[in-house]
Amino acid sequence: MKLPMLTNGHILKRYKRFLADVELDNGELVVAHVSNTGRMTGCWKPGAPVQLSHSDNPRRKLAWTLERVDMGNGWVGVNTQRSNPVIEEALARHRIPELGGYGRIEREKVPPLDDRRSRLDLFLSHGGNADAWVEVKNVTLVQGDCLGFPDAVSVRGSKHLRVLQQLVARGCRGVILYALNRPEGSCFRPAEHIDPDYACLLREVVEAGVEVLALRLQHTASGIVAGESVPVVLDCSVTP
Secondary structure (H helix, E strand, O other): OEOOOEEEEEEEEEEOOOEEEEEEOOOOEEEEEOOOOOOOOOOOOOOOEEEEEEOOOOOOOOOEEEEEEEOOOOEEEOOHHHHHHHHHHHHHOOOOHHHOOEEEEEEEEOOOOOOOOOOEEEEEEEEOOOOEEEEEEEEOEEEOOEEEEOOOOOHHHHHHHHHHHHHHHOOOEEEEEEEEOOOOOOEEEEOOOOOHHHHHHHHHHHHOOOEEEEEEEEEOOOEEEEEEEOOEOOOOOOOO
């Protein structure tokens, strides 16, 4: 996926969750929107190099958006709105073998369950396998040699796992896909020390048939692409 034109700078601080003060390389000070509801633990520090995108939309309160931060090992993608399009593009180009063979991809679809308040990120149909419901989670938390999710207690994330479990019980594929949006870490595992209930539920729904995938997102000079899958570790005995 090609990103908008990017501007270099250095982050000064993040505050009020959705705001960041950034000094551009030309010396200009700007306030950027942070499209990330998590804590962003290990994803920024004062003075870290960043790249921003700019919008000319007059209805936006902030023209600048924080896209990625370099914490010393390469770009960390902190704009959570980018992960889904990257995964969708990879699916359309048949670059995720575990989810190959589907002829149709739909976004933000409501599952046919009694509770109609939930939407899942992607719905795959017209394939040789059962229809697949896919929920994508952006992952940036470093914990030892693995990356983890969530970086804060996630009631919404747990709800998505339960929805996937219900869909599996109805004969569909339910897939939780963790998009690892930074270069460190050789595996994925749930962040048990942050949200033990989520970690326990993840193991429970996997036993019930929900599939888990973890894919590395690779940052290029002008975009992001989905890379190879990485191992998933669900053993709770492994600690940070």
